[in-house]
Amino acid sequence: MEPMDLHPQTASREIAKEEEGAQVKVENGKPVVVIMVGAPGSGKSTFCDHVIRTSARPWVRICQDTIGNGKAGTKIACIKSASNALEEGKSVFIDRCNMDGEQRGDFLKLGNPEVEKHAVVLDLPAKLCISRSVKRTGHEGNLQGGKAAAVVNRMLQKKEFPKLAEGFTRITFCHNEKDVEAAMNTYSTLGLLDVLPSGCFGLKNPEAKVQLGIMRFLKKVDIPGKDGLVESNPQHSSDNQSAVEKDSGSRRPANDSAPSEYVHMDVKNTVSQESGSSIRTNSVYSIPTLAFPSISTADFQFNLDKASDIIVEKVEEFVSKLGNARLVLVDLSHGSKILSLVKAKAARKSIDSKKFFTFVGDITRLYSQGGMKCNVIANAANWRLKPGGGGVNAAIFSAAGPALETATKERAESLAPGKALVVPLPSTSPLSIKEGVTHVVHVLGPNMNAQRPNCLNNDYVKGCKVLGEAYSSLFEGFASILSTQGWMPKESNEKSLKSQNQIESKHHDGDQKVKREALNECMGGKKSKIFCNELKPNFSHSVDRKGNIEGRKNVESLNEFERNKNSGGFLKELKPSASHSVDRKENLDGRDDTGMNKAWGPWAQSLYQFAMHPERHRNDLREILDDVVVLDDLYPKARKHLLVLARVEGLDRLADVSKEHLPLLNTMHAVGLKWAEKLLNENESLVFRLGYHSEPSMRQLHLHVISQDFDSKHLKNKKHWNSFNTPFFRDSVDVLQEVSKHGEAIIRDDDSFRSMELRCHRCRSAHPNIPRLKTHISSCQAPFPGVMLDNGKLVFAPGRIR
DNA sequence: GTTCTAGAAC
DNA sequence: GTTCTAGAAC
Structure with a gap:
């Protein structure tokens, strides 16, 4: 392959000139087809109109709703019209919903292959789309008023994000108004001769953080049979893609003389020339990938031959255990000795080259310059976990911005040789935004450099051991990240x-x-x-307490x-709110050590009184036991809504729970289950769910046992709904596991859950307000989503068909 | 946790 | 005008 010595844009024009008639197009600029993707009410037309009004290049908006002399027309008419516009050198907006791949397919064939196809995805909250389309008047497609909500809902159910593999060169995701504005600017300021960088931009799922479980469910529903997905990345991948990329990475000779800045173009040309496919098929993946530098071989002067043996040995050990996740050894230098050694040794050991390969490029720009998306990158850190010092460490800290330093500092102050530290990268970090990196794993290897601390003085027995440990720690860290993203072997x-x-x-x-x-x-x-x-x-590995739940x-x-x-x-x-930090110690009134927040108000004390003095409230309680009492919720949010109250003084909320409370939690669960079963005997149509609120309003740890009809006049607002139907609600079965394994329960409490859009817990449809949601749930018979059925979270009457 | 209510949304 | 939400008070 010839080294690329052209600037990317120049290169594109050079190619264009070779095409027959392309000269004209170069003069007119490069027309582009932008396929808008979004539900009614997401703002597609507004987007197009804004760009058309402000852009220097000629644009045509193709709108199926108006294409027939101002009235709705056919898709074919749209294609024809778009094609004509392209002939005239105009850029085109395809302004229709284009919610799935099939709908987009025909538009991707428009023009010659030189015409770039972009997608702009307006993935705004369902509620916003619904309310916009419900209230608008004079909509071109006559989609307004009451029927709009239903249409929007239906569309959102089957939404399928565009993928580069469909044939797009660029996809811009907008999840909020700010994103939309930024994208509008991008296109507004796109001059006649400008070319936008290719790839996926703004790809993230804002719900992922607060609605992990739900997103996991949606993933399962949306793309059955696909695995290897990264939670935060709706892009799909295929074996084919992975093969292409593996080739482009591993095929690159170690002594490839292409400057690293052009790696991306290099890949593009290689692929399009040699396989006939285009960059679109190989630039973005959601296959979980760890990119790592060679540890200790640069500044720490570890022997390359020994180091390469260890890398290959550790890769071999882990690669088969990581499912289809990939490990990529990265080096900036084209003549990297370590890369060629590792490559040769890996080949000799027949390590699957789809799962492990080497790559020449800047580890901080693997996606933007190398076209390879790596959700996790490893940093050859220093023991202080501080920026600077040159090499990969300086580059990564610099590229990630101060966010990485802060996030690192929160987790550890130093790192011992052979150890690794996983740091989730804040989404504000440029590395996250530009490169799609979700985690950085700091690793510290052994030091053979007398100028540096902890030098091993050429003791390679110890050195090899420590280096092996460093890679093990790194790969284990990567495995742990995969698991948090719902991915596992x-x-x-x-x-x-x-x-x-x-x-x-x-x-x-x-x-x-x-x-x-x-x-x-x-x-x-x-x-x-x-x-x-x-x-x-208090972490312990002897987790096998009685087994059961x-x-x-x-x-x-x-x-x-x-x-x-x-x-x-x-x-x-x-739980970003610092008040829920696991280390918090509270006084009995709920005030924390700082005395600043969270005193329980008088109205929040009633459960505590029930728990401490059950005999005084005998008439209000269903059952009094040594450890727990059971009562009906005073304001039930469903036909049946019971509380199982712990009778331990000082155990106010889930955050107070530690391993010592496991027997109590088991009792609470068992008693809750017993009552659910009892109520099911009385009414077998009910379904129960048992769980805790991440942060309760009422003092004294209480387990909710609640039927899933949510048929209650007391369910009045968003907070009510979302506290039982978002990850804020922690299923008892999960809490038991967490406490048993980690000594504490995960608390999912940031305030956002209160304002989250209202979705049916069964069919996942979105609804604009509580009354409409209630109307819907009163009749929704959809089966419960898989995630709710998992792990015995729902309790049914015996023999009931789910 | 609920109730009350202003004012936004419809 | 009525419905609905969200924040303050309890």
Whole structure:
């Protein structure tokens, strides 16, 4: 392959000149087809109109609603019209919903292949689209008023994000008004001769953070049979894609003389020339990928031959355990000795080159310049975990901005040789925005450089051991990240899903134990390797307490354990409000140590009084036991809504729960289950769910046992609904597992859940307000989503068809 | 947690 | 005018 010595834009024009008649197009600029993707009310027309009004280049908006002399026309008419506009050198907006790949397909064939196809995805909250389309008048497609909500809902149900693989060169995702404005600006200021960078932009899922479970569910529904998805990335991938990219990466000779800045173009040309496919098929993936530099070989002067042996050995050990996730060894230099050594040794060991390959490029620009999306990158850190010092460490800290330093500091202050530290990268970091990196894993290897601290003085026995440990820690850290994103090796996943579908599975202790051990093995069996000075002392690996409920879904929870341990602060990420930090100690009145917040108001004390003095409230209680009392919620949010109250002084909320409370939590669950079953005897049409609010309004830990009809006059507002139907509601089965494994429950409490859009818990349709939601749920008979059926979260009457 | 109510949304 | 939300008070 010839080195690229042209500027990308120049290169495009050079290519264009070779095409017959392309000269004219160059003079007129390069027309582009922008396919708008979005539900009615998402603002597609507004977007187009704005750009057309303000842009220097000629644009045509093709709108199916008006194409027939101001009236609705056909798709064919749209294509014809768009084609004509392109002939005239005009750029084109395809202003229709284009919600799925099939609808977009025909428009992607427009013009000659030189015409870039872009997508602008207006993925705004369903509620906003609904309310806009409900209230608008004079809509071109006559979609307004009452029927709009239903249409929008239906469309959102089947929305399918565009993928580069469909044939787009550029996809811009807009999740909020600000994104929309930015995208409008981008296109408004797109001059006649300008070419926008290719790739996916703004790709993120704002719901992911607050609605992990729900997003997981949506993923499963949207794309059955696909695996290897990254939670935050709605892009899909295929084997074909992975093969193409693997080729483009591994085929690149180590001594390739192409300057690294042009790696992306290099890849593009290689692929389009050699396989006839285009850049579109290979620039973005959602295959979980860890890009890592060679550890210790640069500044720490570790022997390259020995280092390459260790890399290959560790890769071989882990690669098969990471499902279809990929490991990529990256080096900036084209003549990198370590890359060629590793490549040769990996080939000799027949390591699957789809799963592991080497790549020449800047680890901080793998996507923007190399066209390779890596959700996780490793940093060859220094022991202080500080920026600077040159090399990869300086580059990564610099590219990630201060956010990485802050996030790192929150988790650890130093790192020992052989250890790794997983740091979730804040979404504000440029590395996250531009490169799609979600996590940085700091790794510290052994030092053979006398100028640096902890020099091993050429002791390669120890050095090799430590370097091996460093890679193990790194790959374990990567595995733990995969698990947090709902991804895990397929085999374990299938196995655990199988056993999760039935409530009865809760007693399959033996089986679970085997799996847990298998996974332990899979994770390297050396969990203590990952260093973190925030590690809580009460973590224990002897998790096999009685098995039963906490034994379920063990794969995921073990991974969660790893996650918490590794990052030492993942819980914090899930609960950004500092008041819920796991270390908080509270006084009995709920005021924390700072005395600043969270005193329980007088109205919040009633449950506490029930728990402490049940005999005074005998008439209001269903059951009084030594450890718990059971009562009807005073304001039930469903036909049946009971509370199981803990009778321990000082146990006010889920955040107060620690491992010592496990027996109590088990009792609460068992009593809750008993009552659910009792109520099911009275009315077998009910379905129950047991769980805790992440942050309760009422003092004294209480388990909600609530029927899933939500048929109650007391369910009045968003907060009511969302507190039972978002991740804010923590299923008792999950809490038991978490506490059993990690000694604490995950709290999902940021205030956003209150204002989250209202979605039916069964069919997931969105509704503009509480009354409409209630009308809907009173008749929705859709089966419950898989995630709710998993792990025995729902309790049905025996024999009932779900 | 609920109730009350101003004012936004319809 | 009526419906609905959200914030303050309790």
